[in-house]
Amino acid sequence: MNLATEDFSKYDDFLDQYDMYIWDFDYTILKIHSYASNIELKDVESASWKKLMADFADPIFFRDLVYYIRGKKKEVAIVSFGTYNVIKAYLDRLFDDNNIFDSHNILTPLSGNKRYSSSFRVNSDKNEHLVCLMRQNPSIKYDRTIFFDDTYQNIQAARELGIKGVLINPKIAFTKAIWDELVKTETITVDKKKEKKEHCDILGTENDLEPRQIKKRNTKKDNVKKVGCHDDYLIETFGGAEKKEKEPEESIGTPISSYFMNWINIFAVILILAYYLIKKYTGQPE
Ligand SMILES: [Mg+2]
Numbered sequence: 581m582n583l584a585t586e587d588f589s590k591y592d593d594f595l596d597q598y599d600m601y602i603w604d605f606d607y608t609i610l611k612i613h614s615y616a617s618n619i620e621l622k623d624v625e626s627a628s629w630k631k632l633m634a635d636f637a638d639p640i641f642f643r644d645l646v647y648y649i650r651g652k653k654k655e656v657a658i659v660s661f662g663t664y665n666v667i668k669a670y671l672d673r674l675f676d677d678n679n680i681f682d683s684h685n686i687l688t689p690l691s692g693n694k695r696y697s698s699s700f701r702v703n704s705d706k707n708e709h710l711v712c713l714m715r716q717n718p719s720i721k722y723d724r725t726i727f728f729d730d731t732y733q734n735i736q737a738a739r740e741l742g743i744k745g746v747l748i749n750p751k752i753a754f755t756k757a758i759w760d761e762l763v764k765t766e767t768i769t770v771d772k773k774k775e776k777k778e779h780c781d782i783l784g785t786e787n788d789l790e791p792r793q794i795k796k797r798n799t800k801k802d803n804v805k806k807v808g809c810h811d812d813y814l815i816e817t818f819g820g821a822e823k824k825e826k827e828p829e830e831s832i833g834t835p836i837s838s839y840f841m842n843w844i845n846i847f848a849v850i851l852i853l854a855y856y857l858i859k860k861y862t863g864q865p866e
Pocket of ligand 1: 604605606607608729730731
């Protein structure tokens, strides 16, 4: 747990890029999966402070960051598949101000203590709730929104909306080290990628991960940046879907060069046929 008082003003340049900050809860704000662990409201309310804080990935940093973001008149939200009452209880114990997170910005299909069943299944992604959240905040644009989640499908779906996605490693969840890495990586991007940082020291995490290499993949096509290696990635970022709109170019029409190539092929077939016909009827001796 980070008890030092952070100077959050150093993050201002990064924070100014977005007006809405959205987090998943289980395996993102918490380093455990409270829903899968069957944690109930009474468990959260009765847990000791120490035990409760141990469920968070980096509670003090998250709390102070949220306060700082709110101080800049920006919005924060939780979009989760978990149980509303449990999420609210965790956050109420972390934040002195119980109005920071409530029903206006904790969005989940599971109101109250409801749980999933054979007749009530989890959605394939969180876009329904993300759209709902954005409609509640009509002044905020999708491309000014950033979303942290440990599930690839949720991040990819959000990206289709134009939301910046940050894939969190569930083994680490959302910590100051992860945040710092994100800010550093995005700052490199903003600096016109003036140097390709194939090797980069990364701060250790509370899980004592070894320093790892920066790894980028497919950045041109998908605007994707991956930091870390294989399943031990620290974060993976996905730009909004602005590039996606350019992809249908191929289906708009067949390029002229394709027509030209077709005619060359037809001409070649005619030549070959003519050759064999001439060969046959000019009577080459058997
Ligand atoms: Mg999660």
